[in-house]
Structures are given as C-alpha cells and as structure tokens.
Amino acid sequence: MSSREINFAYKVRHALNERIDNMPTETVDRLAAARQIALSRKKKDAPLRILARQNVVAGTANNLFQNPFSWLTRLSVAAPILAGIVLFFGLYQYEQQHRITEIAALDAAVLADEVPPSAYLDRGFDTYLAKHEE
Template sequence: MNHTQTNPATSAQDTLQNRVGQRLASCLNEQAAHLPADIEERLRFAREQAMSKAAAARAAQPLAAADLPVLQASQSTLVLGQSSGSGPRWLKLAALVPALLLALGLVVIHHSQWYEQIRAAAELDTGLLSKPLPPAAYNDPGFREYLNEDPNATEEDEQ
C-alpha cells in the first residue's frame, strides 16, 4: 500500500499562493476592460513573446522530469524504466553489451569443452597405440584399466 503524506505547512502555503494569484488575476481582468486599444495591443504582443520564449525554454531543457527513469511497482517487483517516450539510441545499444558478452562466453565454454574432449580422445588413442596390446584385449571389459596400468609397476605395488 502506498500512502502519500503531505506536509501541512506546504499545503497551507500552496493554498495561500493560489488565493493571491486568483485575486491578482481578477483585479487585472477588471482593469483590462478599461484599457485603451493601443495598450491592449502592446500587452497582447508582450504575452505572445513571453509564450514563445517559454516554449523555447521548455524545448531547450536537456532532460525533462517526465523523461527521468522511474521505479514502477509491478506486483511485488520493482522495475527501473522510462516513464514515457524512448531513450537515447546509445542507451539501447549499451543494453545489448551484456547479451553479447553472454553469447561470447557460451561460445568460449563450448569451444573449451570441445577441445577437452578432443584432448581426452587423443590421450586414449596415444595410450592405445603406445602400449603393446594382445588382440584379445579389445574384447576385454577391463580394457581401460589395462591402458591406465603402469607397465613398470609390480603386483606388490598395486596391492
């Protein structure tokens, strides 16, 4: 449950600012009806310029509050994401780097296991070809144990 707490002093300040703003606006609106045409035209022109400068200032801001990353609650998991719009292109490409590193790591692991299998087979073949084997040894179930025996070892060493 997300409960937002408001500061009573801040709330009272906002209320006071709103009241002062409404009083000023109503006083200005009352007096605007009695202004000469040339002053109304100058005020209209000044208002348009202020609006265009405000729009340019908003467009020049590098990162608006709406574009900042926000934490969003998704059931019981927090997700870091953009609140609206799409992020910079380099940020999207940077997100691919971990995936590429993972793929590269998997390829290296696969290659090292393949190399280890080839090395083990070559060691077995070397053992087969370097020791004198009788033809009956190929059918013997203890064939690998025969290959792993030390030819210099005696029966006393093995017991």
C-alpha cells in the first residue's frame, strides 16, 4: 500500500469513529460484517524464521574438542597462510641481499678507481661497468 492509501484509510476510520453514535444500527451492523469479511480474507502473519547456529564464537576450548577434526581444519587454513608469509619474507630478503651485493660491487669499482672520471657522468655507466666486468 502506498502512503496515500494508508492516509485515506486512516481518514475514513477517523470519520467513522466520530460519527458511529449517530449512525443507524443497520449501517453499523453492515460495517461490522464488512470488517469481519475483510479480516477473514487477510493473510495470516507468517512467523519469522531465524537460523541460529551454536558455537558461533570460534576458538573456545569447548568448540575445539567437540569436533575432532576442527583443529585439523584450522591448521589446514593457517598452514598455507603461514607458508605464504614465510615465502614472501624469504623472497624479500633474497632481493634485498641481491641489491646490496650489486651496490657493493658498484662501490668497489668506484673506490678501486678502475673507471675513468668521465664514466661517472655518463648515462650508460651501468652498461660500461657490465662490459668492463666481462
């Protein structure tokens, strides 16, 4: 129902309630019968179904021992996550060590003074060093 229809229904109800004492008995009886028919046709209210799960809070000691495979399930979820974290940390450390080694080799070449001073200003300095190492 729209708000206009609900407003109209309230206005009709209010008007009928104000004038019910002045209405003939026959009209009041017909209105009562019409009300009973309308109420009998009204759909019954369906009860709400709420699904509630037991042991909603995870990690409790009771929940851990109720299901013998629950710890195994948690481990099967946690193990790949932990392996991924270790893998990414190892990869980061490897890349950092590789970068440090490259910078150290560059610094050693500069400090050994094997490179002419004009090479320091050249944009192809890394290329020059790579060719010189070969």
